[in-house]
Amino acid sequence: MHTATIRRYYVWQMPVRVYHWVNALCILSLCITGYLIGSPLAIQSGSEASFGYWFGTVRFIHFVSAFVFFFNFVGRIYWGFVGNKYAQWKNFIWHRKEQVKEIVDVLKVDILQAKIGPLKSIGHNTLASFTYFLSFLAFLFQCMTGFGMYAAMSHAWLPQMFAWVVPLMGGDFAVRQWHHLTMWFFILFSIVHVYLVFYHDYVEGRGVLSSMVGGWKFIEEEKK
Amino acid sequence: MNDQTLTIYQQMLNKGYDRRDFLRFCGWMGALIGVEASGVGRIVHALETKPRTPVVWFHFQECTCCSESFIRSSHPIVGDIVLDKISLDYTETLQAAAGKQAEEALHETMKKYKGEYLMLVEGSVPTEENGVYCCIAGRSALDIVKEAAADAKAIVAWGSCASNGCIQAANPNPTGATPIHKIISGKPIINVPGCPPIGEVMAGTIVHLLAFDRIPQLDGLGRPKAFYSRRVHDTCYRRPNYDAGLFVESFDDENAKRGYCLYKVGCRGPVTYNSCGVIRWNNGVSYPIQSGHGCIGCSEANFWDNGPFYQHLASFPGFGIETTADKIGVAVGAATLAGMAAHSITTNIRKRREIKESIANSKTDKEGGA
Numbered sequence: 001m002h003t004a005t006i007r008r009y010y011v012w013q014m015p016v017r018v019y020h021w022v023n024a025l026c027i028l029s030l031c032i033t034g035y036l037i038g039s040p041l042a043i044q045s046g047s048e049a050s051f052g053y054w055f056g057t058v059r060f061i062h063f064v065s066a067f068v069f070f071f072n073f074v075g076r077i078y079w080g081f082v083g084n085k086y087a088q089w090k091n092f093i094w095h096r097k098e099q100v101k102e103i104v105d106v107l108k109v110d111i112l113q114a115k116i117g118p119l120k121s122i123g124h125n126t127l128a129s130f131t132y133f134l135s136f137l138a139f140l141f142q143c144m145t146g147f148g149m150y151a152a153m154s155h156a157w158l159p160q161m162f163a164w165v166v167p168l169m170g171g172d173f174a175v176r177q178w179h180h181l182t183m184w185f186f187i188l189f190s191i192v193h194v195y196l197v198f199y200h201d202y203v204e205g206r207g208v209l210s211s212m213v214g215g216w217k218f219i220e221e222e223k224k
Numbered sequence: 225m226n227d228q229t230l231t232i233y234q235q236m237l238n239k240g241y242d243r244r245d246f247l248r249f250c251g252w253m254g255a256l257i258g259v260e261a262s263g264v265g266r267i268v269h270a271l272e273t274k275p276r277t278p279v280v281w282f283h284f285q286e287c288t289c290c291s292e293s294f295i296r297s298s299h300p301i302v303g304d305i306v307l308d309k310i311s312l313d314y315t316e317t318l319q320a321a322a323g324k325q326a327e328e329a330l331h332e333t334m335k336k337y338k339g340e341y342l343m344l345v346e347g348s349v350p351t352e353e354n355g356v357y358c359c360i361a362g363r364s365a366l367d368i369v370k371e372a373a374a375d376a377k378a379i380v381a382w383g384s385c386a387s388n389g390c391i392q393a394a395n396p397n398p399t400g401a402t403p404i405h406k407i408i409s410g411k412p413i414i415n416v417p418g419c420p421p422i423g424e425v426m427a428g429t430i431v432h433l434l435a436f437d438r439i440p441q442l443d444g445l446g447r448p449k450a451f452y453s454r455r456v457h458d459t460c461y462r463r464p465n466y467d468a469g470l471f472v473e474s475f476d477d478e479n480a481k482r483g484y485c486l487y488k489v490g491c492r493g494p495v496t497y498n499s500c501g502v503i504r505w506n507n508g509v510s511y512p513i514q515s516g517h518g519c520i521g522c523s524e525a526n527f528w529d530n531g532p533f534y535q536h537l538a539s540f541p542g543f544g545i546e547t548t549a550d551k552i553g554v555a556v557g558a559a560t561l562a563g564m565a566a567h568s569i570t571t572n573i574r575k576r577r578e579i580k581e582s583i584a585n586s587k588t589d590k591e592g593g594a
Contacts, residue, residue, distance in 0.1 A: 173538070
């Protein structure tokens with residue numbers, strides 16, 4: 001007879017959930033507008049420039065999303081110090097032996113699709129956390145290169161803070177090329193991320209998918 | 225030589241210009257280098273009272289297009305006075321002296337005006353094989369540039385060659401062509417990139433140095449802010465087409481005839497800092513975009529390697545000439561999606577029993593609890 005009970009854990013606090021969805025929307029908006037900026041639609045209208053501003057609007061949305069993205073990211077870093085144990089910054093880089101073991105376990109579950117019992121982590125699993133850490137580096141890189149390029153059009157302190165990036169990378173062309181290439185990291189990350197959440201929700205049955213909406217995860221525990 | 229002690233103004237008078245010409249020149253220069261109205265008075269005063277600044281102008285790995293551009297600057301005084309009369313103690317291309325006399329003139333200036341002369345360099349310096357790829361008077365450019373820089377007051381790196389290496393520094397850079405600022409340190413270096421730079425920009429930089437006795441305000445890459453703080457894109461008369469999303473799709477289409485933005489056919493205006501859109505070329509007649517061709521970004525580092533010129537993104541190294549980051553991204557994305565589809569199918573096959581068990585267990589739980 002199976003004697004497990006399910007216990008609810010409040011894992012993702014409100015700021016983490018809000019951060020997640022604001023971030024998702026920003027990335028969606030930044031990727032769509034960014035791609036359009038890189039290869040705008042062909043319009044054969046024969047109109048005069050004074051009648052339109054759609055490309056300017058696309059760029060405007062890109063820049064506004066970038067500012068929101070940046071401050072949202074800063075907010076999440078802050079929450080990494082004051083949030084609950086699942087939100088703590090220490091989660092994002094493995095530093096204990098059993099975490100290394102968990103990375104191997106996750107790889108077994110995800111790629112070899114082996115059956116090895118439930119994972120120890122209740123929040124992010126160690127591999128996921130580390131992937132998010134890498135994505136934070138990508139966030140930082142996009143902010144630096146993006147605002148670095150934006151610095152040529154603005155005297156605001158935030159873009160000016162990153163003006164040094166352009167000379168460092170050898171000019172705007174190189175910065176633009178890297179900024180564009182990193183966009184593809186976000187697209188690929190999103191595809192894999194969404195798929196794996198569905199997959200883990202399906203095979204683990206812990207409510208991973210809904211946890212980012214309500215904050216709860218449901219962990220099976222052996223009866224004592 | 226009594227020329228040595230004359231001021232620029234006196235030399236102009238000797239040359240047959242009158243005071244009106246002189247003031248016009250000063251006003252025009254003031255406007256170019258971006259000083260306020262009161263600054264023009266300072267230029268006038270400086271050129272009236274200061275004795276000439278000795279200048280040596282070197283030519284290394286270059287094509288002399290910078291010199292050509294300079295002598296075509298729209299004001300005659302630039303060629304006549306600044307280049308011809310006032311300044312040059314040594315320049316391989318234009319001086320009458322040759323061989324021993326030329327070398328003597330150079331060394332005399334360097335000795336006599338130690339720490340006072342301006343050093344202008346056109347061309348990059350090869351560093352491979354001890355700099356053997358560019359030798360003048362039996363010495364390598366590397367030797368010469370180090371010796372001359374040691375006692376120079378300031379260095380002006382003319383053109384993309386001296387500022388960022390230009391074409392000869394393009395991959396694989398067989399001669400190890402190196403810009404001046406990577407060879408010399410501890411001296412003020414002004415980069416004036418462009419292939420060539422605009423003549424007026426060169427003249428403006430020189431006049432600033434002569435008149436104000438200090439280097440102009442520079443940006444992060446050592447370029448005078450007066451000329452390189454804005455992108456060609458920001459001052460382009462086709463810019464409204466960019467904001468309206470009206471682009472030339474190919475050079476022979478209807479949009480090209482209408483003069484739409486050249487962004488999609490590879491114009492480098494948005495990533496190039498220069499004053500082509502404002503000062504223009506050949507006495508302000510036109511500039512590449514006005515003539516229907518995109519900017520190739522000749523004043524930016526690595527412009528030659530960031531090709532092809534006629535596509536917006538550079539080709540991705542190692543994947544063939546027209547493969548951009550986008551094509552690779554789409555391919556990897558498609559592969560990922562395919563992988564996921566396969567993964568989700570195998571999940572349902574391999575985990576079938578596990579999932580069935582879980583479902584069965586959850587039913588027993590319910591019954592047990594009831």
